[in-house]
Amino acid sequence: MSDEELNKLRRLLQDAPAPDTARKEAALRAAEESFAAFQESPPPARPTETAPERRGVLEGLLNMFANNSLRPAMLATSSLVIVGVGVALYQYDPNALTGPVGTSADEVAVLAEPLILESAPAPAVQSRAKSAELGAVTSFASDQAQILPMPTEPFVIEEESRDRFVNEDPNPLKITAEDPVSTFSTDVDTASYAWVRRSLQNGALPAPEAVRVEEMINYFPYDYAAPEGEAPFATQVSVSETPWNAGTKLVQIGLQGALPEVADRPPLNLVFLIDTSGSMQSADKLPLLIQSFRLMLGELRDEDQVAIVTYAGSAGVALEPTAAGDRRAIEAALTNLTAGGSTAGAAGLEQAYALAEEMTEDGDISRVLLATDGDFNVGLSSDDEMKTLIEAKRDSGTYLSVLGFGRGNLNDALMQTLAQNGNGQAAYIDTLAEAHKVLVDQLTGALFPIAGDVKVQVEWNPAQIAEYRLIGYETRALKREDFNNDKIDAGDIGAGLQVTALYEVAPVGSPAVLNDALRYGTAAEVSGSDELGFLRLRYKAPGEDVSQLIEQPITGSEGADAEAGFATAIAGFGQLLRGSDYLGDWSYADAIRLANISKGADPFGYRAEAITLMRLAESLAKGR
Amino acid sequence: MRMTTSDEALALAAANGDGEAFSTLIQRHYDRVHRMAWRLTGSQPDAEDLAHDILTALPAKLGGFRAEARFTTWLYRVVMNAATDRARKAQRRARARDGWGEDFKRLEAEAQEARESYDWLQTAMSALPPELRDTVALTLGEDLTQAQAADVLGVSEGTVAWRMSEVKKHLREMAEKEARL
Numbered sequence: 001m002s003d004e005e006l007n008k009l010r011r012l013l014q015d016a017p018a019p020d021t022a023r024k025e026a027a028l029r030a031a032e033e034s035f036a037a038f039q040e041s042p043p044p045a046r047p048t049e050t051a052p053e054r055r056g057v058l059e060g061l062l063n064m065f066a067n068n069s070l071r072p073a074m075l076a077t078s079s080l081v082i083v084g085v086g087v088a089l090y091q092y093d094p095n096a097l098t099g100p101v102g103t104s105a106d107e108v109a110v111l112a113e114p115l116i117l118e119s120a121p122a123p124a125v126q127s128r129a130k131s132a133e134l135g136a137v138t139s140f141a142s143d144q145a146q147i148l149p150m151p152t153e154p155f156v157i158e159e160e161s162r163d164r165f166v167n168e169d170p171n172p173l174k175i176t177a178e179d180p181v182s183t184f185s186t187d188v189d190t191a192s193y194a195w196v197r198r199s200l201q202n203g204a205l206p207a208p209e210a211v212r213v214e215e216m217i218n219y220f221p222y223d224y225a226a227p228e229g230e231a232p233f234a235t236q237v238s239v240s241e242t243p244w245n246a247g248t249k250l251v252q253i254g255l256q257g258a259l260p261e262v263a264d265r266p267p268l269n270l271v272f273l274i275d276t277s278g279s280m281q282s283a284d285k286l287p288l289l290i291q292s293f294r295l296m297l298g299e300l301r302d303e304d305q306v307a308i309v310t311y312a313g314s315a316g317v318a319l320e321p322t323a324a325g326d327r328r329a330i331e332a333a334l335t336n337l338t339a340g341g342s343t344a345g346a347a348g349l350e351q352a353y354a355l356a357e358e359m360t361e362d363g364d365i366s367r368v369l370l371a372t373d374g375d376f377n378v379g380l381s382s383d384d385e386m387k388t389l390i391e392a393k394r395d396s397g398t399y400l401s402v403l404g405f406g407r408g409n410l411n412d413a414l415m416q417t418l419a420q421n422g423n424g425q426a427a428y429i430d431t432l433a434e435a436h437k438v439l440v441d442q443l444t445g446a447l448f449p450i451a452g453d454v455k456v457q458v459e460w461n462p463a464q465i466a467e468y469r470l471i472g473y474e475t476r477a478l479k480r481e482d483f484n485n486d487k488i489d490a491g492d493i494g495a496g497l498q499v500t501a502l503y504e505v506a507p508v509g510s511p512a513v514l515n516d517a518l519r520y521g522t523a524a525e526v527s528g529s530d531e532l533g534f535l536r537l538r539y540k541a542p543g544e545d546v547s548q549l550i551e552q553p554i555t556g557s558e559g560a561d562a563e564a565g566f567a568t569a570i571a572g573f574g575q576l577l578r579g580s581d582y583l584g585d586w587s588y589a590d591a592i593r594l595a596n597i598s599k600g601a602d603p604f605g606y607r608a609e610a611i612t613l614m615r616l617a618e619s620l621a622k623g624r
Numbered sequence: 625m626r627m628t629t630s631d632e633a634l635a636l637a638a639a640n641g642d643g644e645a646f647s648t649l650i651q652r653h654y655d656r657v658h659r660m661a662w663r664l665t666g667s668q669p670d671a672e673d674l675a676h677d678i679l680t681a682l683p684a685k686l687g688g689f690r691a692e693a694r695f696t697t698w699l700y701r702v703v704m705n706a707a708t709d710r711a712r713k714a715q716r717r718a719r720a721r722d723g724w725g726e727d728f729k730r731l732e733a734e735a736q737e738a739r740e741s742y743d744w745l746q747t748a749m750s751a752l753p754p755e756l757r758d759t760v761a762l763t764l765g766e767d768l769t770q771a772q773a774a775d776v777l778g779v780s781e782g783t784v785a786w787r788m789s790e791v792k793k794h795l796r797e798m799a800e801k802e803a804r805l
Binding site (some may be wrong): 003005008009014016019022027028031034035036038471 | 659686741742744760795
């Protein structure tokens with residue numbers, strides 16, 4: 001009889017109702033969104049900690065990594081985990097953002113789990129309250145879904161990105177007779193190029209406002225002659241045909257900073273100011289940042305000093321000033337960094353500057369390296385307030401470098417504000433290779449200023465040049481009278497760094513001149529000179545308040561050197577991405593052709609990479 | 625494309641960030657999750673909610689999946705734990721899990737016969753202590769062998785056998801009570 005009952009129970013139980021289709025679809029979609037969010041940020045989506053003691057075990061493990069006085073027995077038992085971490089660290093592929101990457105505590109936790117977890121899975125987290133939390137994760141996912149595309153969907157249209165950029169409209173064409181003088185501040189930032197690269201590699205054309213043409217041009221090293229004698233930099237002018245307009249010429253102005261003997265460099269005090277807010281926890285942010293700083297540590301000397309300040313919710317010193325030779329202490333501090341909380345940017349900056357001043361002795365160079373995704377949301381909230389703070393600190397002699405990380409939250413505008421006003425430079429780190437370029441290859445340039453407040457002024461000769469246009473530098477424009485005013489801040493040039501600027505000029509009488517001559521003529525007196533223009537540079541030696549002047553005529557007979565071609569190709573590429581009106585029918589294909597023939601030796605492969613990006617942009621633009 | 629890939633391979637790929645594998649996996653198993661959720665709660669709305677929550681939490685849980693276990697075994701555990709957890713939370717709000725199929729009462733069963741069946745099922749399941757109910761859902765509902773059920777429940781095969789005999793005892797008592805009425 002009981003078997004009959006059992007069969008009845010079986011029959012009824014097996015007769016389960018079919019799932020509701022709409023609910024099923026909703027659940028599947030929510031799960032996929034949750035999955036995407038989880039790839040972006042493992043910790044919040046992980047089950048809540050049901051066993052507090054497990055946390056303790058994990059922390060213990062982490063301390064083990066940090067602590068080098070491990071007993072051999074402990075090393076043996078934890079070797080599996082250490083191998084796992086090693087793999088995660090060194091197989092980092094920046095293009096596959098979904099892969100396991102990690103140095104943060106939570107990443108280690110994932111790897112360490114097999115050793116610690118009992119075989120039964122953790123209880124599922126279900127309740128009305130939990131559902132609300134899961135809902136929050138879901139909405140987070142919809143923010144991030146376009147930002148971090150899954151590899152199965154390579155072509156993404158970015159719609160809801162919270163990345164903020166600063167840019168001005170492209171420089172307009174100027175009529176020489178009316179406005180012969182062009183003044184701008186140098187810009188050695190490269191952030192825009194790295195951003196463009198990341199966009200294209202993710203299968204999306206960058207937003208036009210994210211493209212700053214001069215930063216793209218300045219990303220590449222050019223073969224300029226080094227300055228002779230005591231001069232901090234040399235200038236180089238070349239004139240070549242404009243590939244996109246037969247009637248105009250391109251005037252390229254190159255500055256090459258001197259490269260002092262690296263062995264003679266003064267001791268360096270570095271304060272890493274690291275954003276550890278919750279938004280920094282994805283693989284391309286804090287973990288990449290920690291790896292980047294590791295790369296850099298190898299370049300430092302024993303007499304250099306390093307300190308770490310973190311800011312998230314509240315600012316704190318993670319590492320007191322420590323000799324760079326003490327790698328163990330620095331590594332341990334880096335390993336212990338984890339992301340969480342909101343961003344007390346202002347408090348962090350205050351603390352970092354205070355620490356830098358404390359570390360500075362006579363002859364030292366102190367620099368704060370701010371690493372962030374730009375999310376300053378506690379304390380001084382407006383960019384203006386932040387700018388005021390930075391300007392006040394600038395005079396203390398401490399330099400500031402801003403390193404941008406990640407995507408989806410990047411506040412490019414604030415990065416630019418900070419770097420430009422803090423005597424520093426901004427770079428965007430999207431890959432470990434980029435970190436190597438910025439922090440290792442160009443360490444000297446990035447960290448040792450050789451000239452401050454470098455301003456460029458070109459006066460065009462209206463007798464020779466009818467119209468001119470500065471390509472890029474929109475955010476660096478200065479007023480004509482600012483050139484001689486030493487109180488006006490401008491860009492700095494680091495050791496060995498280069499600055500390149502391109503003007504497109506239309507000679508008098510050229511069919512390319514767009515503006516008709518005025519019927520009643522101009523009052524300007526035109527000299528009989530056959531020079532195209534006159535180049536003036538002002539700079540201050542580091543630590544000095546009075547500027548020095550360099551002057552050089554642009555004769556027009558400078559000729560084009562081989563390096564001009566590549567800079568031109570990049571300038572054209574940048575203008576195509578910005579949607580310039582001045583390029584006519586000139587296309588990505590033309591940029592690729594020009595870049596290919598002028599690629600040169602390209603020892604680091606930067607130029608080859610740029611050509612790949614041009615090809616990507618060409619395909620993406622066709623798809624529009 | 626990936627329809628022939630094993631559950632286990634898909635789960636491991638998904639745990640490593642493969643979105644396509646994850647999608648395939650959840651499409652393949654949603655119905656199973658839902659079915660099991662229904663068997664454990666006895667209510668269609670609860671089953672939908674539970675399945676939704678389980679799926680949303682699944683990405684975080686996949687890291688805990690080990691290749692040596694069968695994916696379905698692991699999944700049953702996840703569903704069971706989720707149901708237990710849900711019931712525990714509900715208990716705090718004075719809605720004990722013991723009220724198996726509470727929502728059934730509100731269901732308008734179309735046929736009297738079907739209604740009687742549901743009533744019987746509800747009475748039977750409600751009368752069982754939770755651990756017996758879980759065991760029944762796996763063995764009778766999901767048609768798992770006693771060994772498989774034991775694997776999911778984390779108990780020995782003997783325990784499952786013993787529990788099933790307990791279930792029979794319960795059902796017999798129920799039948800006797802019915803006969804007396």
